[in-house]
Amino acid sequence: MLYTIPHYYHKFHCVAGDCTDTCCAGWSIMIDDKSKKRYWRQKGGFGQRLKKSIDWKNSSFKQCGKRCAFLNRENLCDLYMEAGPDMLCKTCREYPRHTEEFEGIREISLSMSCEEAARIILGTKEPVTFLTKEDEKEEVYPEFDFLLFTKLTDARDLIISFLQDRRFISSHRMALVLGFAHDLQSRIRSGHMYEIDGLLSRYRNESLHSIAEKKLLGRKAQAESRFLKMKELFSIFQELEVLDADWPRYISTIKKLLFEKGIASYEENRSAFYQYLKENPEREEQWEIWCEQLLVYFVFTYFCGSVYDGQPYGKIKLAVVCTLLIQEMAQATFKMREGRLDFSEFVHLTHRFSREVEHSDLNLNALDRIFISDQRFGLSSLLSVL
Numbered sequence: 583m584l585y586t587i588p589h590y591y592h593k594f595h596c597v598a599g600d601c602t603d604t605c606c607a608g609w610s611i612m613i614d615d616k617s618k619k620r621y622w623r624q625k626g627g628f629g630q631r632l633k634k635s636i637d638w639k640n641s642s643f644k645q646c647g648k649r650c651a652f653l654n655r656e657n658l659c660d661l662y663m664e665a666g667p668d669m670l671c672k673t674c675r676e677y678p679r680h681t682e683e684f685e686g687i688r689e690i691s692l693s694m695s696c697e698e699a700a701r702i703i704l705g706t707k708e709p710v711t712f713l714t715k716e717d718e719k720e721e722v723y724p725e726f727d728f729l730l731f732t733k734l735t736d737a738r739d740l741i742i743s744f745l746q747d748r749r750f751i752s753s754h755r756m757a758l759v760l761g762f763a764h765d766l767q768s769r770i771r772s773g774h775m776y777e778i779d780g781l782l783s784r785y786r787n788e789s790l791h792s793i794a795e796k797k798l799l800g801r802k803a804q805a806e807s808r809f810l811k812m813k814e815l816f817s818i819f820q821e822l823e824v825l826d827a828d829w830p831r832y833i834s835t836i837k838k839l840l841f842e843k844g845i846a847s848y849e850e851n852r853s854a855f856y857q858y859l860k861e862n863p864e865r866e867e868q869w870e871i872w873c874e875q876l877l878v879y880f881v882f883t884y885f886c887g888s889v890y891d892g893q894p895y896g897k898i899k900l901a902v903v904c905t906l907l908i909q910e911m912a913q914a915t916f917k918m919r920e921g922r923l924d925f926s927e928f929v930h931l932t933h934r935f936s937r938e939v940e941h942s943d944l945n946l947n948a949l950d951r952i953f954i955s956d957q958r959f960g961l962s963s964l965l966s967v968l
């Protein structure tokens with residue numbers, strides 16, 4: 583088995599009681615079957631407490647005031663304190679580690695939904711690299727398309743190299759990867775897999791950067807159109823399952839800050855934000871690095887999963903749209919803070935976004951569907967808002 587992790591992976595340590603948020607509140611914690619059986623077998627007072635604190639029908643821990651029934655006042659887990667780490671269910675044992683599974687391969691990342699992990703990911707200044715390790719374990723997935731997977735991993739390497747090319751601004755890098763993924767998708771759709779190597783070589787050619795720049799310049803949306811398109815991007819949330827009961831209020835405040843006073847006010851705030859970045863080169867560089875780390879995070883986590891549905895272009899749209907939405911949320915926060923945005927605020931809003939969007943199969947499936955088939959998110963439309 584081959585294991586891949588981002589280089590910052592081992593920097594993570596749960597800060598438990600010192601956590602600014604906690605992963606044990608605000609959403610349901612699902613219990614795997616093995617742990618559920620083990621919990622059911624527990625005897626004595628602890629067994630009684632387990633029996634009362636679990637929603638056996640939905641396989642999740644019950645909540646008290648939106649907090650896990652085992653989360654104590656010090657924000658520590660009573661189940662862990664009482665019975666040790668072995669008694670934790672799979673979700674609690676692994677979180678915030680996220681694993682993507684392919685035949686003979688595990689790609690493990692940290693989820694940005696944990697604020698501490700988000701701090702590590704976004705605080706990484708250097709381009710992310712990936713470390714691999716192999717062991718003797720073997721497995722076979724009968725239907726696994728290894729040819730497609732190999733093409734996808736080659737494509738992802740190239741996409742990540744584009745996203746980490748710091749000679750170009752992040753919107754330019756996003757345009758390039760959208761264009762590439764669009765072309766890749768057409769080869770897959772038409773069954774011309776043998777053309778993918780040629781496509782990769784063509785995109786490795788330096789001059790494509792300037793083509794991407796020209797394409798982008800030609801498609802920039804007018805202020806009014808951009809305003810309407812960004813509003814449209816935010817309408818995605820209406821199609822998603824709500825995980826945190828506070829989320830609708832939070833995102834509606836963000837939308838009000840951005841859009842309620844109309845185009846002029848939206849554009850004024852946007853210009854002020856970019857002026858704020860420009861007036862301090864370090865700040866501007868920092869912003870570009872945050873955007874790069876977001877894009878690389880989404881691409882590393884989801885892109886190769888398209889081996890199961892043959893839709894890599896949808897995964898790149900997901901990476902770009904999620905990054906754009908987080909950028910807009912940052913601009914709303916900038917307005918709320920009367921003209922400033924610091925690292926901890928950016929980390930906070932990113933982790934809220936991730937927590938709400940990434941931890942629901944229903945939401946991820948809905949986004950797949952939207953980015954594969956919804957005309958609102960076509961190439962021209964997305965290029966125009968970069």
Ligand code: SF4
Pocket residue numbers: 595596597598601602603604605606677678695696697698699
């Ligand atoms: S959110 Fe992250 S740091 Fe906080 S308690 Fe959970 S795993 Fe630990």
